[in-house]
Amino acid sequence: AFAVEKALLGKAWTEETVETAMAEYASDFTPLTDMRASAEYRALAAKNLLLRFFVETTGTRAPLQVSRYEAA
Numbered sequence: 001a002f003a004v005e006k007a008l009l010g011k012a013w014t015e016e017t018v019e020t021a022m023a024e025y026a027s028d029f030t031p032l033t034d035m036r037a038s039a040e041y042r043a044l045a046a047k048n049l050l051l052r053f054f055v056e057t058t059g060t061r062a063p064l065q066v067s068r069y070e071a072a
Helices: 004-008 015-028 039-058
Strands: none
Touching: 004 015, 004 039
């Protein structure tokens, strides 16, 4: 994802920078849909992985934790 990398390179490691980079996935990342996951899910997962990395490296947000799971 070159556009995502370009949005991050040389910039301050801030939430705003990460949000800008997350938006670049739309122009630079085309996931496929198969029986395991839809393209929409994969695109969202990629964005969330970047956000999670930001949160874990800066500690600026409280980490999220699943406290309960209910089957649909």
